[in-house]
Amino acid sequence: MRATGAAPDLHTDYAAALRLVPNSWVRTGAGLAALAWLAGPLILSDFWVVVLGYAGVAAVGALGLNLLTGYTGQVSLGHAFFLGIGAYVAAQFGGAWDLPLFIWLPACAVVGAAVGAVVGPFALRLRGQYLVVVTLGLVFVGEHIFREWGSVTGGGAGTAVRPQLDLGPVDFGGMSLFGTRFSRQEMLFWLIWGVVGIGVVAAKNLVRTRPGRALQAVRDRDLAAEVIGISLFRYKVGAFAISSAYAAVAGGLYGALQTFVSPTEWSLLLSIQYVAMIIIGGLGTIFGPVLGAVVLTAIPRLLDEISRGRDLPLVSDDAGGPGGIITISNLKQAIFGALIVGFLLFEPRGLAAVWLRFKAYLKTWPFSY
Amino acid sequence: MTKFLQLVFEGTALGAGYALVALGFVVIYRATGVINFAQGGFVLLGAYLTYNFNTTWGLPFWVSVFLAVVCGALVGALVEALILRRMVGQPQFAIIMLTIGLLFIIDQIVPSVWGYDALNLGDPWGLDTTDIGGLVLSHRSLATLALAAAVLTAFFVYFKYSTMGIAMRATAIDQEAALAQGISARRVFAVSWAIAGGVAAIAGVTQAAGAAALAPTVGLVALRAFPAMILGGLDSPPGAVVGGVLIGITQNLTAGYQPDMAPWLGNNFHLVMPYVVMVIILMVRPYGLFGTPEVQRA
Numbered sequence: 001m002r003a004t005g006a007a008p009d010l011h012t013d014y015a016a017a018l019r020l021v022p023n024s025w026v027r028t029g030a031g032l033a034a035l036a037w038l039a040g041p042l043i044l045s046d047f048w049v050v051v052l053g054y055a056g057v058a059a060v061g062a063l064g065l066n067l068l069t070g071y072t073g074q075v076s077l078g079h080a081f082f083l084g085i086g087a088y089v090a091a092q093f094g095g096a097w098d099l100p101l102f103i104w105l106p107a108c109a110v111v112g113a114a115v116g117a118v119v120g121p122f123a124l125r126l127r128g129q130y131l132v133v134v135t136l137g138l139v140f141v142g143e144h145i146f147r148e149w150g151s152v153t154g155g156g157a158g159t160a161v162r163p164q165l166d167l168g169p170v171d172f173g174g175m176s177l178f179g180t181r182f183s184r185q186e187m188l189f190w191l192i193w194g195v196v197g198i199g200v201v202a203a204k205n206l207v208r209t210r211p212g213r214a215l216q217a218v219r220d221r222d223l224a225a226e227v228i229g230i231s232l233f234r235y236k237v238g239a240f241a242i243s244s245a246y247a248a249v250a251g252g253l254y255g256a257l258q259t260f261v262s263p264t265e266w267s268l269l270l271s272i273q274y275v276a277m278i279i280i281g282g283l284g285t286i287f288g289p290v291l292g293a294v295v296l297t298a299i300p301r302l303l304d305e306i307s308r309g310r311d312l313p314l315v316s317d318d319a320g321g322p323g324g325i326i327t328i329s330n331l332k333q334a335i336f337g338a339l340i341v342g343f344l345l346f347e348p349r350g351l352a353a354v355w356l357r358f359k360a361y362l363k364t365w366p367f368s369y
Numbered sequence: 370m371t372k373f374l375q376l377v378f379e380g381t382a383l384g385a386g387y388a389l390v391a392l393g394f395v396v397i398y399r400a401t402g403v404i405n406f407a408q409g410g411f412v413l414l415g416a417y418l419t420y421n422f423n424t425t426w427g428l429p430f431w432v433s434v435f436l437a438v439v440c441g442a443l444v445g446a447l448v449e450a451l452i453l454r455r456m457v458g459q460p461q462f463a464i465i466m467l468t469i470g471l472l473f474i475i476d477q478i479v480p481s482v483w484g485y486d487a488l489n490l491g492d493p494w495g496l497d498t499t500d501i502g503g504l505v506l507s508h509r510s511l512a513t514l515a516l517a518a519a520v521l522t523a524f525f526v527y528f529k530y531s532t533m534g535i536a537m538r539a540t541a542i543d544q545e546a547a548l549a550q551g552i553s554a555r556r557v558f559a560v561s562w563a564i565a566g567g568v569a570a571i572a573g574v575t576q577a578a579g580a581a582a583l584a585p586t587v588g589l590v591a592l593r594a595f596p597a598m599i600l601g602g603l604d605s606p607p608g609a610v611v612g613g614v615l616i617g618i619t620q621n622l623t624a625g626y627q628p629d630m631a632p633w634l635g636n637n638f639h640l641v642m643p644y645v646v647m648v649i650i651l652m653v654r655p656y657g658l659f660g661t662p663e664v665q666r667a
Contacts (some may be wrong), residue, residue: 075465125651129403133404133647134648140641144635144638275469337473337476338470339470341452
């Protein structure tokens with residue numbers, strides 16, 4: 001049944017409520033997003049192309065973490081470990097072995113999911129807060145492995161990540177189109193946000209179908225879920241593997257974008273940044289993590305940009321110059337912390353909730369309350 | 370044999386430091402059911418406050434330590450009153466993340482105030498050592514052991530015999546029953562956070578003692594105390610002590626023997642050894658040596 005203007009979003013059967021594209025608004029939105037994606041590198045400045053490139057990478061990782069944390073209710077601090085795995089798979093498969101893009105990028109996902117499926121049973125054996133501590137340990141053990149496995153990771157000095165970026169006639173490493181030269185960053189913008197698009201649709205599709213509803217049942221009350229026949233073990237480990245696959249793809253893209261990675265990057269700090277993204281974006285929504293990733297990637301870079309050649313009140317440069325109570329790099333980290341605390345206290349459902357409220361307001365207008 | 374004893378001694382001292390941090394975790398976990406990630410921030414703050422009172426303001430060392438403990442307890446109680454209390458009834462996940470956010474903030478404020486340079490805490494032990502039958506006992510390690518023993522004894526006496534300590538144990542067993550007995554759960558939470566903050570300050574002092582050992586990385590010790598807490602059992606204060614000492618000895622023995630016996634494990638393997646122990650414990654005995662197994666009920 002087609003929703004009319006007077007009563008949008010009212011469903012008369014379950015199939016309609018679960019449809020991937022429920023109404024023309026979503027179709028229009030998706031079309032606009034696709035247009036923005038195509039137009040991005042044409043209209044954005046170099047600064048924003050780079051920032052949004054990194055934001056897209058973060059969005060892929062955050063989508064994965066949100067499937068685990070937002071939809072299955074399992075808190076993990078191990079995301080950085082899987083991002084690292086992805087980056088080294090990209091360096092090894094795409095760089096050292098020179099395999100094409102359509103092999104190494106899926107390989108990131110496969111290796112990530114495989115490692116996730118191996119680690120998952122140990123990490124998920126216990127309920128609740130134990131997972132946080134176990135995955136915390138995973139990050140430290142992972143950093144050690146990355147530092148010591150020199151033949152793949154380059155040891156403490158790091159390794160170049162220069163994977164193949166050809167996909168048929170398209171070279172994402174930079175090419176000329178219609179007489180215009182597009183740089184590596186601009187081409188990678190299209191690749192990364194294309195992957196984000198695939199990731200969004202896949203995640204949206206997952207959470208509306210049976211496995212996704214099972215995950216949400218586990219999150220809401222694991223005992224009840226088990227009683228109605230959902231295998232906790234299977235779905236928890238499954239969610240962990242999928243989330244790891246997303247993280248590894250994000251890691252691979254991150255490596256390709258940055259062209260160099262070192263073991264110190266895959267630290268607890270990175271994991272916490274991803275957790276911050278999904279909290280600030282909105283747990284348990286698909287749109288939220290993408291939004292959170294963009295906001296949290298943009299803030300530090302904007303701060304750098306604003307502070308360059310300018311004196312901010314109370315903020316000093318990284319050399320610790322006079323007249324400041326906090327340096328820029330400290331401020332960037334402190335803002336992460338403050339945003340996490342602030343959102344949890346005042347808007348626990350994140351930026352997505354702000355949007356949902358606005359939508360509800362419009363929908364019920366003129367009888368909004 | 371001397372090497373072994375030497376490593377065990379140093380490991381015990383290291384573990385006593387872990388035990389102090391783990392005790393802070395356990396006290397808060399028992400009271401509120403939440404792992405407090407900000408504990409590392411409290412440790413860091415306590416160490417720098419001691420430095421500030423002692424070196425910058427010129428107060429005697431022990432007065433500085435005492436003031437730092439008082440300040441640490443105040444900060445703990447304030448965090449509970451201003452922030453954590455608003456989160457009552459929220460999912461555990463949200464509360465854990467909140468403490469992680471707090472850790473981030475404290476970890477950035479401290480170097481903003483005191484800088485990144487390694488500093489001398491101004492402790493009276495320095496690099497002095499005493500030789501006993503071939504064993505070299507550093508005064509810093511001896512002091513850590515003595516401080517930890519004093520703090521832990523004081524805590525257990527308080528926990529067992531004081532009215533507040535009994536109220537804390539009652540609340541941990543059954544919050545509703547405790548409330549019905551007229552125990553103020555709110556005050557129990559506040560005192561728990563205050564104790565955690567104060568103990569963390571002492572832990573900070575033991576970690577930052579020695580030559581130029583006070584740096585913003587001191588807070589990292591809290592992350593290495595997690596395995597101690599898991600090994601001992603999340604909700605057992607004696608477990609925190611036993612777990613801390615065991616983890617300390619294991620880490621030190623690994624540091625002493627692994628480079629010769631298992632070089633393929635790589636450099637600095639002893640730093641990840643606690644986590645390896647933690648994973649093994651979680652597989653064999655998930656609720657730790659002294660923890661209460663969780664029972665699932667509808």
